Amino acid sequence: MSQLIYCLAAIVILALYGLNRHQTQAAGERTLISREVESGALQVAERWAARIKDRAFDEADVAAAEPRIDDLTGLTDPAFLGVSTADEVLSEAPAHGTDFARFDDVDDFAEVSGIDTLWVGAERATPLLFQVDIDVRYVNAATLAPSAGTTLAKEAVVQVVGPLIDGRPAARVRVPVHTTAARQFLHN
Amino acid sequence: MTSHFDHLAALIVGAIILGTVAVLQQRDVSSTMETTMSHAARARAEVLLDVVSQDAENLLTTVQAADLGIPHAIQLESDGERTTGATLTSFVRTSPSAYGPATVRYDLADTGRTVVVGQDTVSLFRVTRRVGTEAPHVVGEEVVDLDLAFSSAGADVTNGPPPADVTQVRVGVAVAAPAPRGRASDQRSTSETHLVRMGTTLRPINLPPQD
Numbered sequence: 001m002s003q004l005i006y007c008l009a010a011i012v013i014l015a016l017y018g019l020n021r022h023q024t025q026a027a028g029e030r031t032l033i034s035r036e037v038e039s040g041a042l043q044v045a046e047r048w049a050a051r052i053k054d055r056a057f058d059e060a061d062v063a064a065a066e067p068r069i070d071d072l073t074g075l076t077d078p079a080f081l082g083v084s085t086a087d088e089v090l091s092e093a094p095a096h097g098t099d100f101a102r103f104d105d106v107d108d109f110a111e112v113s114g115i116d117t118l119w120v121g122a123e124r125a126t127p128l129l130f131q132v133d134i135d136v137r138y139v140n141a142a143t144l145a146p147s148a149g150t151t152l153a154k155e156a157v158v159q160v161v162g163p164l165i166d167g168r169p170a171a172r173v174r175v176p177v178h179t180t181a182a183r184q185f186l187h188n
Numbered sequence: 189m190t191s192h193f194d195h196l197a198a199l200i201v202g203a204i205i206l207g208t209v210a211v212l213q214q215r216d217v218s219s220t221m222e223t224t225m226s227h228a229a230r231a232r233a234e235v236l237l238d239v240v241s242q243d244a245e246n247l248l249t250t251v252q253a254a255d256l257g258i259p260h261a262i263q264l265e266s267d268g269e270r271t272t273g274a275t276l277t278s279f280v281r282t283s284p285s286a287y288g289p290a291t292v293r294y295d296l297a298d299t300g301r302t303v304v305v306g307q308d309t310v311s312l313f314r315v316t317r318r319v320g321t322e323a324p325h326v327v328g329e330e331v332v333d334l335d336l337a338f339s340s341a342g343a344d345v346t347n348g349p350p351p352a353d354v355t356q357v358r359v360g361v362a363v364a365a366p367a368p369r370g371r372a373s374d375q376r377s378t379s380e381t382h383l384v385r386m387g388t389t390l391r392p393i394n395l396p397p398q399d
Contacts (some may be wrong), residue, residue, distance in 0.1 A: 002194075003194040003198040004194055004198070006198060007201040007202075010201065010202075010205055011205070012203065014205050014208060015364065018208065018212055021212050021215075021216060025216070028218075028219060028223055032226055035230075035386070036384070039386055040386075043386070043388065046388050046389050047339075047358075047389040050356045050389040050390065052303050053391050054355045054356065054391055055346075089380065093391065096397075103271070120383075120385050121306065121308075122306070122307070122332055122383055124333070124335075138288070142382060
């Protein structure tokens with residue numbers, strides 16, 4: 001009788017050990033998958049960051065002949081950053097917020113919010129969907145602190161949130177892009 | 189009689205426990221190997237991505253490349269699925285102590301080996317990098333995909349010189365991490381954890397080509 005009790009105890013201990021090992025392995029597997037998704041989210045964020053760096057500093061600087069050094073004249077009012085600025089909506093971005101190819105300055109991206117797809121897998125045939133949200137604001141060029149008025153520096157924050165795994169996002173990446181009028185003139 | 193049954197039950201349960209412990213141990217070893225291989229593949233992918241990205245970021249202008257007798261500072265070759273070759277004229281480290289302009293040639297060569305990723309069997313490639321007339325050296329092993337493209341306002345361009353309006357270069361690499369053989373059938377994974385894919389989008393200062 002005593003042997004049977006020992007056997008039962010051994011089975012219980014083994015079951016607990018097995019479940020624990022399985023949990024550890026599953027956590028490791030989840031980490032690998034999360035890392036892959038994070039890498040994907042970063043790729044998407046860098047793609048948007050490259051697009052932002054590619055545009056003029058401000059609507060007033062599009063096709064400008066000289067870089068803006070210390071003049072704030074004509075800069076978009078902070079309250080009107082984004083494609084909703086009257087002239088841009090009408091003349092440049094009819095597909096409001098999605099037709100980024102037609103954006104011509106940094107703050108056109110201020111209202112970008114939508115789904116971007118990254119193709120992964122050996123044949124690049126598996127889609128990973130990410131929610132992309134971009135926020136643009138003026139910042140103090142020296143301290144990068146948010147500014148209520150116009151300045152010669154803007155900060156675009158690209159936030160990419162990955163697909164849900166176990167009910168929560170597998171990845172959340174925030175990439176700040178700092179631009180200045182002079183730098184954007186060189187790039188553009 | 190009861191004592192005989194007890195001994196028999198203990199023997200059977202003991203054997204089952206030993207067997208189960210052995211299986212758990214074997215799975216543990218497989219899992220550890222898989223994690224290690226994945227880390228190794230990630231390290232290889234990072235190195236390859238870094239090398240290609242650095243050359244793409246340091247592109248020469250069209251005039252500087254022309255001085256070296258090269259019409260385009262960057263030129264891509266693709267078979268429609270992946271980049272098979274690329275020629276970049278760029279500032280590179282030409283010796284341990286010096287940088288200078290040089291033509292860098294990347295080639296993707298099929299190794300003849302394959303690997304199973306998820307449900308697909310894919311070929312493994314080797315990426316070589318040759319600076320100027322030096323002998324090529326391997327910068328990427330067990331590469332499944334190399335993806336270089338000019339990103340412009342329209343569709344991405346994967347072949348030839350950069351279009352006039354191009355401003356960005358997309359670089360992507362995928363490196364395989366072979367999983368251990370003989371995994372239990374219930375552990376057969378279809379996730380992409382055996383394939384490490386990394387990429388970035390660059391904005392080289394000399395694109396579009398400047399005079």
